[in-house]
Amino acid sequence: MSEPTRIDVAGERGYPVLVGRDLLANLPGLLDGAAQVAVLHGPPLAALADRICSGLRKAGLAPLPLEVPDAEAGKTIEVAARCWDTLGGANFTRTDAVIGIGGGAATDVAGFVAATWLRGVRWVPVPTSLLGMVDAAIGGKTGVNTAAGKNLVGSFHPPVGVLCDLSTLDTLPPVDLVAGLAEVVKCGFIADPTILSLVESDPAAAVDPASPMVRSLVERSVRVKADVVGADLRESGLREVLNYGHTLAHAIEKVEAYGWRHGHAVSVGLVYAATLGWRAGRLDEETATRHRSVLSLLGLPVSYRPDAWPDLLATMRVDKKSRGTRLRFVVLDGLAKPSILDGPTEELLADVYREVCA
Ligand SMILES: NC(=O)c1ccc[n+]([C@@H]2O[C@H](COP(=O)([O-])OP(=O)(O)OC[C@H]3O[C@@H](n4cnc5c(N)ncnc54)[C@H](O)[C@@H]3O)[C@@H](O)[C@H]2O)c1
Numbered sequence: 001m002s003e004p005t006r007i008d009v010a011g012e013r014g015y016p017v018l019v020g021r022d023l024l025a026n027l028p029g030l031l032d033g034a035a036q037v038a039v040l041h042g043p044p045l046a047a048l049a050d051r052i053c054s055g056l057r058k059a060g061l062a063p064l065p066l067e068v069p070d071a072e073a074g075k076t077i078e079v080a081a082r083c084w085d086t087l088g089g090a091n092f093t094r095t096d097a098v099i100g101i102g103g104g105a106a107t108d109v110a111g112f113v114a115a116t117w118l119r120g121v122r123w124v125p126v127p128t129s130l131l132g133m134v135d136a137a138i139g140g141k142t143g144v145n146t147a148a149g150k151n152l153v154g155s156f157h158p159p160v161g162v163l164c165d166l167s168t169l170d171t172l173p174p175v176d177l178v179a180g181l182a183e184v185v186k187c188g189f190i191a192d193p194t195i196l197s198l199v200e201s202d203p204a205a206a207v208d209p210a211s212p213m214v215r216s217l218v219e220r221s222v223r224v225k226a227d228v229v230g231a232d233l234r235e236s237g238l239r240e241v242l243n244y245g246h247t248l249a250h251a252i253e254k255v256e257a258y259g260w261r262h263g264h265a266v267s268v269g270l271v272y273a274a275t276l277g278w279r280a281g282r283l284d285e286e287t288a289t290r291h292r293s294v295l296s297l298l299g300l301p302v303s304y305r306p307d308a309w310p311d312l313l314a315t316m317r318v319d320k321k322s323r324g325t326r327l328r329f330v331v332l333d334g335l336a337k338p339s340i341l342d343g344p345t346e347e348l349l350a351d352v353y354r355e356v357c358a
Contacts, residue, residue: 005215007222009138009158010230017138017162017226019219024052027099028059030124030161034097036062036090040083040110041101042070045128048168049101052126064090068109072258075105075144077153083113097122097160103129103176104136108154111142115157122160128168130180130214131263134187134221137162139229139239150258156234164218169209178207179263181298182245184217186270187224189291190244190330190338195220196294203297241338244330245270251315252304267300268356276352277331280341287335303357309350 004020018026031037037056041049046067053063066083068074098121100110107125114123125137143154169177181199188195198213198220199206205213225242232238249269253260274291277283292302304312316327326343333339 005219007219007226008230009226011158013158013160014230015159015161017164017222019133019164019166019215019222021165021167021215023163023165024055024126026161026163027052027124027126028056028061030163031061031097031099031122033095034061034122036064036092036096038064038066038083038087038092038096038098038113039101040066040068040098040106040113042068042074042103042106044070044171045102045106048126048128052099052101064092066113068106071103071105072145072150075109077144077146080109080113080116080144083109084117087113087117092117092121094118094121097124099124099126100137101126101128102132103127104132107132107137108141108143108151111140111157111159112144112154114159115142115155120157123157124159124161124163126163126165126168128165129172130169130177130218131183132180133164133218134180135183135225137164138222138225164222166209166215166218169214172209174207176261176263177209178299179261181206181217182263182266182270182295182300184221185291185294185298185300186242186244186266187221188294189270189274189287189332189335190241191224191227191336192220193335196290199294199297206298240340241330244332244338245273247316247327247329248272248312251312252308254315255308255311264301267295268302268304270295271302272352272356273329273331275356276329276341276344276349277333279348279352279355280331280344282339282341283332283334287332306354306357309353309357312353313346313349 004018007017056063098114100107127133127137140158146152205211249265252265274288278288329341331341
């Protein structure tokens with residue numbers, strides 16, 4: 001086991017995020033006092049879940065495997081209810097704990113089951129996608145989708161620790177690794193420009209899960225998210241900066257009926273938000289242009305269908321993040337200086353879309 005990097009998330013119930021390779025031996029230490037440990041995972045992570053279960057057994061804990069359907073199919077109230085049934089059948093108590101293994105969908109539902117069982121038991125996400133490591137597993141937002149939309153039911157329930165075991169990325173499909181890099185680049189623009197220099201210096205290393213570069217990128221992005229959510233667990237304000245690029249991205253995902261990867265939509269959204277900031281007189285042209293160049297170096301998409309604008313605008317207007325009928329965008333006032341653009345004109349928004357997606 002290599003020495004992990006420890007990044008602390010502050011807060012009433014602060015917790016460590018461990019980043020490194022081959023970290024699974026750290027799990028029992030995070031679950032002190034538990035007798036049973038529910039191990040929730042989707043089918044693609046079954047082998048890893050088996051390894052985790054045998055490690056828990058060796059440490060004297062009783063693992064309770066909870067296999068759920070993969071990806072968004074596992075992030076439903078019906079799946080959570082089946083998990084509650086299993087916990088009930090096993091007399092799962094308040095001192096027992098849940099481990100969620102997988103991408104953001106699996107860790108979201110695992111956290112939701114932990115948040116709701118006996119009004120909250122301890123949990124540890126073991127994110128295995130890049131997006132899970134740098135985003136979904138950190139911050140304590142848990143939840144499920146409903147027929148009316150994504151993430152509509154959930155709870156803030158911070159974990160007791162997060163294990164970002166980089167060796168799990170070895171089996172992640174490359175397209176998912178690259179998609180996760182959009183959130184990494186976002187962290188670079190809103191808070192840590194060294195991320196951008198690293199990617200620009202060696203984009204091939206940025207997409208190689210075994211490279212020291214990926215470890216640096218994960219550590220840096222985790223720090224950015226940890227700093228923000230440590231200061232604002234419940235999205236009262238500061239946390240909004242994490243939404244950079246996401247207003248348009250959420251609309252693209254909806255218009256695509258979630259057939260696009262989140263990271264791909266975020267990539268287009270970042271180029272849009274940067275161009276909007278520039279055209280609104282907030283951001284210099286060079287930094288705005290740098291968005292497109294960094295994202296392109298990684299092979300991420302930087303534009304979307306030119307004819308989609310009316311649908312995208314209508315979708316953004318009902319986005320839960322907008323206030324009333326006015327749209328709000330996170331923009332940059334400069335590198336690592338996020339701020340809010342409240343109520344830009346429809347004409348400006350359409351012009352910027354034409355420019356980005358011509
Ligand atoms: N809670 C939050 O704050 C938060 C933040 C961002 C995103 N999310 C949620 O995260 C989800 C998206 O996460 P995602 O991009 O990880 O997608 P995902 O969870 O759907 O995972 C994508 C696919 O990769 C597979 N996979 C994951 N790790 C693997 C590995 N190491 N090897 C092989 N296959 C692997 C998964 O099984 C799945 O098939 C969405 O539901 C989104 O709402 C939550």
